[in-house]
Amino acid sequence: MALTVLSWKKKKAIVERCHDDYATRMLLKYKPFYHTMDAQQGAHVRLDGKEMIMLASNDYLGLSFHPRVIEAGRAAMLKWGTSTTGARISNGSRAYHTELEEKLAAFLNREACFVSVAGYISCMSSVAAFARKGDMVLVDKNVHSCVWDGVRLSMATIERFSHNNPEDLRSVIKTVPHNTPKLIVVEGVYSMEGHVVRLPEIAAIADEFEALLVVDDAHGFGVLGRQGRGTVDHFHADEQVDVLCGSLSKSLGSTGGFVAASRKLIDFLRFNSKQTFFSAALSPGQAGCASEALDVIQQEPQHLERLWQNVRRYREMLKGLGLDTWESQTPAIPIVLGSKELVYRFWQALLEKGVFTVMSIAPAVPPGKDLVRTAISALHSDDDLDRISEAMAYAVKKL
Numbered sequence: 001m002a003l004t005v006l007s008w009k010k011k012k013a014i015v016e017r018c019h020d021d022y023a024t025r026m027l028l029k030y031k032p033f034y035h036t037m038d039a040q041q042g043a044h045v046r047l048d049g050k051e052m053i054m055l056a057s058n059d060y061l062g063l064s065f066h067p068r069v070i071e072a073g074r075a076a077m078l079k080w081g082t083s084t085t086g087a088r089i090s091n092g093s094r095a096y097h098t099e100l101e102e103k104l105a106a107f108l109n110r111e112a113c114f115v116s117v118a119g120y121i122s123c124m125s126s127v128a129a130f131a132r133k134g135d136m137v138l139v140d141k142n143v144h145s146c147v148w149d150g151v152r153l154s155m156a157t158i159e160r161f162s163h164n165n166p167e168d169l170r171s172v173i174k175t176v177p178h179n180t181p182k183l184i185v186v187e188g189v190y191s192m193e194g195h196v197v198r199l200p201e202i203a204a205i206a207d208e209f210e211a212l213l214v215v216d217d218a219h220g221f222g223v224l225g226r227q228g229r230g231t232v233d234h235f236h237a238d239e240q241v242d243v244l245c246g247s248l249s250k251s252l253g254s255t256g257g258f259v260a261a262s263r264k265l266i267d268f269l270r271f272n273s274k275q276t277f278f279s280a281a282l283s284p285g286q287a288g289c290a291s292e293a294l295d296v297i298q299q300e301p302q303h304l305e306r307l308w309q310n311v312r313r314y315r316e317m318l319k320g321l322g323l324d325t326w327e328s329q330t331p332a333i334p335i336v337l338g339s340k341e342l343v344y345r346f347w348q349a350l351l352e353k354g355v356f357t358v359m360s361i362a363p364a365v366p367p368g369k370d371l372v373r374t375a376i377s378a379l380h381s382d383d384d385l386d387r388i389s390e391a392m393a394y395a396v397k398k399l
């Protein structure tokens with residue numbers, strides 16, 4: 001009896017803590033997230049019956065509505081069914097997994113590649129599987145939460161260095177004993193800030209201190225480099241980067257993730273990444289879409305050209321309005337407003353004018369950097385950009 005009361009109380013304490021959580025209550029009150037769109041067509045969505053321009057997704061090349069990509073997803077499902085309903089290590093890979101991996105590896109100039117159901121899982125495993133207790137992981141303090149989860153799971157010791165600051169990385173790594181195995185992890189393009197990593201300097205430090213260099217290029221893949229090969233290609237740094245991970249859910253318009261590296265590292269990963277080998281495989285539809293999108297980006301350069309044309313116009317527009325874009329150099333463009341009140345007001349004004357964006361406030365961003373995150377797509381038309389421009393001017397007046 002006493003045991004029953006005790007376990008009931010323990011459960012209740014957690015339930016009450018969840019029910020009373022202030023942050024959750026505020027999120028429910030102001031409803032900034034989890035809007036349910038009634039419909040979508042390209043960069044246009046319908047929310048509560050109102051037509052909106054989507055300025056928050058990462059469909060950089062606009063391939064999520066490309067007819068070839070849609071058709072490839074359909075064809076893959078007709079051929080292979082909807083799911084493998086299990087992990088590759090137990091019920092086997094399918095030809096579409098290995099074909100996609102070979103195509104990605106060739107595109108990224110790596111020996112091998114390993115795909116999973118999410119970029120989050122792939123990027124997390126590219127730290128968790130390679131680092132272990134006793135190692136030192138040096139992390140840019142602004143990396144995505146998947147990397148932090150990977151570091152925590154690895155049980156390695158963590159050292160943070162200032163955002164995109166090779167000088168600080170050097171001062172930190174100098175203090176690590178020479179015989180401690182080291183791993184440095186950075187993003188190719190930082191998802192919130194839109195900054196491009198200072199890869200040449202960071203890679204030189206990794207080389208000098210014999211650290212494994214991992215680059216999460218979720219937002220550089222498809223956007224930078226030749227035909228969108230990504231940040232590493234952009235800097236001609238193939239030789240210096242050991243592990244390249246990213247997402248199929250942004251420029252490739254699918255869902256899933258990848259890790260690309262030498263064959264030996266990928267062989268190791270395939271047997272040491274619990275996140276992937278205890279989880280069901282990438283589905284035929286997702287793999288089919290990603291694989292076709294990879295062909296499209298190599299055969300149809302117009303998407304990448306249009307993306308950058310849109311980025312230039314959009315950046316000029318924001319600059320003209322005096323908005324702070326945190327020196328973003330890429331299609332991920334934050335509008336830094338500095339407080340959650342201003343962010344909320346700006347975001348609401350944009351919503352009123354039919355432009356859908358996303359808020360990011362501290363602690364998700366550094367204090368004082370509260371922002372509205374926007375992302376440009378090749379799918380945005382000139383007319384969309386005109387409407388975005390009017391909405392931005394209106395939102396600035398509301399500040």
Ligand SMILES: Cc1ncc(COP(=O)(O)O)c(C=O)c1O
Pocket residue numbers: 118119120121123144146187191216218219246247248249250255256257
């Ligand atoms: C830098 C970075 N890495 C990894 C991910 C995870 O990718 P996915 O959404 O495919 O799980 C994201 C997602 O936004 C990201 O921004």
